[in-house]
Amino acid sequence: MSSLVQLENVSFNYGKNATILRDIDFSIQKNSFVSILGPSGCGKSTLLNLIAGFHSTYEGRIEFEGKQVRKPSKDQGFVFQDLALFPWLSVYKNVEFGLKMQKIHKQTRDLKVKKMIEMVGLSDYHSFPISSLSGGMKQRVALARTLVTEPDLLLLDEPFSALDAQTRDVLQDELLSLHTNLNTTTLLVTHSIDEAIYLSDKVVLLDKNGTVKDIVSIELERPRDRTSTDYNFYQRKLYDFLKDERLSPRKGED
Structure with a gap:
């Protein structure tokens, strides 16, 4: 298998005296x-x-798909620890968000969103607001919203x-x-x-x-x-x- 991500001698500092990462290679x-x-x-x-x-400034080199990051x-799709969902929007609207920002055609968006919601087991919850869901269901929505963009x-x-x-x-x-x-x-x-x-x-x-x-x-x-x-x-x-x-x-x- 070929490498998708490559890190070489990566170090990172917060200020002059706060080194967080040192010489990372993998x-x-x-x-x-x-x-x-x-x-x-x-x-x-x-x-x-x-x-x-x-973070744009660091020592060493990080490559993603052969290009420096x-x-x-x-x-790349990121699922944050706090999920960063929109509680006032429905499951469907949350999952659709990334595709909408990418200006994907509405019909294509609809097919992708419905398929992804089905994949994470939330087919019966399209119209439910995020605020009404359990923690596990919110996590499924966060995964679906990220994965629907096919990172x-x-x-x-x-x-x-x-x-x-x-x-x-x-x-x-x-x-x-x-x-x-x-x-x-x-x-x-x-x-x-x-x-x-x-x-x-x-x-x-x-x-x-x-x-x-x-x-x-x-x-x-x-x-x-x-x-x-x-x-x-x-x-x-x-x-x-x-x-x-x-x-x-x-x-x-x-």
């Missing part, structure tokens, strides 16, 4: 599912924002963190199904060891200094059995990494 292959895992404050979301083009691209890269910033465990498990399976059926390359930021293992082909481990400590390939067939010995092996490996990060000092500390 690539994301087309159609793969990659997660970024690390302790709070290590720069996971910042790294996602850099790849999305939300300096601004957002319509070929080459889907970026997710802890999309399931506020959901209960049962809803989160269901949506993880739905996300995998969408990822497979739409051939979308997916990059997920998560705090959850289980989520990273269950969803990912590879997990990028960021340490508290904002450097890549390791990249772990998850060599498990799908669907994955959370009770298996092999699954537990990866849980222990990632748990030990996070435990070590909690106990070790940040760079520059005594």
Whole structure:
């Protein structure tokens, strides 16, 4: 597989004395599912924002589809942690929004929106306002609104963190199904060891200094059995990494 995203020696600073990310090197292959895992404050979301083009100044090089990233691209879709939906609009109008901004013809928009709403299991809720939906349903709308524009890269910033465990498990399976059926390359930021293992082909481990400590390939067939010995092996490996990060000092500390 060829690389869709390539990062080389990427560093990022907030001001002169606040280095968030240091010397980041990794690539994301087309159609793969990659997660970024690390302790709070290590720069996971910042790294996602850099790849999305939300920050134009950084050291090193980030390439998306062979071109250096300096601004957002319509070929990247971003699902924010707070979802950023329009609560006064219906499910249909929310999902339609991106296509409308792209000036897609109304008839084509209608076909795409209805198909995507069906794919996320909300066919009976076209006209419902967002404010009337559950958390899990809102998350489905956010995914549909992003995926309906057919992005080459889907970026997710802890999309399931506020959901209960049962809803989160269901949506993880739905996300995998969408990822497979739409051939979308997916990059997920998560705090959850289980989520990273269950969803990912590879997990990028960021340490508290904002450097890549390791990249772990998850060599498990799908669907994955959370009770298996092999699954537990990866849980222990990632748990030990996070435990070590909690106990070790940040760079520059005594």
